[in-house]
Every structure is written in C-alpha cells, then in structure tokens.
Amino acid sequence: MAQQQNPTQPQPQPQQIQIELPPQLDAVYSNFVVIQHSPSEFILDFARILPNMPSAKVGARVVMTPMHAKLLLRALQENIEKFEAQYGAIYVPQQGEALANQLFKS
Numbered sequence: 001m002a003q004q005q006n007p008t009q010p011q012p013q014p015q016q017i018q019i020e021l022p023p024q025l026d027a028v029y030s031n032f033v034v035i036q037h038s039p040s041e042f043i044l045d046f047a048r049i050l051p052n053m054p055s056a057k058v059g060a061r062v063v064m065t066p067m068h069a070k071l072l073l074r075a076l077q078e079n080i081e082k083f084e085a086q087y088g089a090i091y092v093p094q095q096g097e098a099l100a101n102q103l104f105k106s
Contacts, residue, residue, distance in 0.1 A: 028059035042069040 030046035037043065043063050047056040064072070084090060 030059060032056055034058075037066070037069075041065060 028046060029048055032047045032049045034045040034047070035042065036045075041063055042065075043061065045058045046060045046062070047058045049056045080090065
C-alpha cells in the first residue's frame with residue numbers, strides 16, 4: 001500500500017550545482033548540427049558552414065543518453081519560448097530540400 005505524503009512537510013530543495021568554465025575554454029560557433037543515435041546514446045556533431053565552402057568542420061561533439069537528449073529538447077523549447085516572448089518570433093525558412101540553400105546561399 002502506498003504511503004501518502006503529508007502536504008505540510010517541506011519539500012527538499014533542489015541542489016545547486018557549481019558550473020566551472022575553464023579559462024582556456026574557447027566558445028565554438030555552430031550553424032549546423034549532425035545528429036546520430038543508437039539505442040543507448042545521441043551524438044551531436046556541431047559544425048560551421050560558410051557560404052561557397054564545400055565542407056564543414058566539426059568544432060564540437062557532444063554525446064549524451066536518450067534521456068538527457070530529451071531533457072535538452074525540453075530546456076531548449078523553454079528557452080526559445082522565453083526568448084520569443086522578449087524579442088519576438090524567430091524566423092525559420094520553410095523546411096524541405098532547399099533549406100540549406102535558403103540559409104547559406106551566397
């Protein structure tokens with residue numbers, strides 16, 4: 001039989017995590033990502049595409065569990081909603097075969 005929680009009991013506070021950014025860490029700009037997955041992980045290769053360049057160089061690879069990928073999706077959605085509430089809707093060209101051409105045409 002499940003035990004009912006007393007609503008007057010204080011809820012545990014979420015633990016604060018200290019995030020450390022090493023001084024030598026360089027930010028990597030990305031305007032393109034290749035996403036692959038297996039049953040146990042998602043692999044995100046972040047790259048930068050430049051106009052009239054035939055290739056893109058991966059600047060960062062992030063590997064995460066499916067659960068963390070879904071949590072990332074949720075966090076991005078929440079932050080996009082906050083951004084658009086403050087600055088207005090983000091324009092995204094129509095999807096399809098020519099999306100890359102719409103974004104990166106010279």
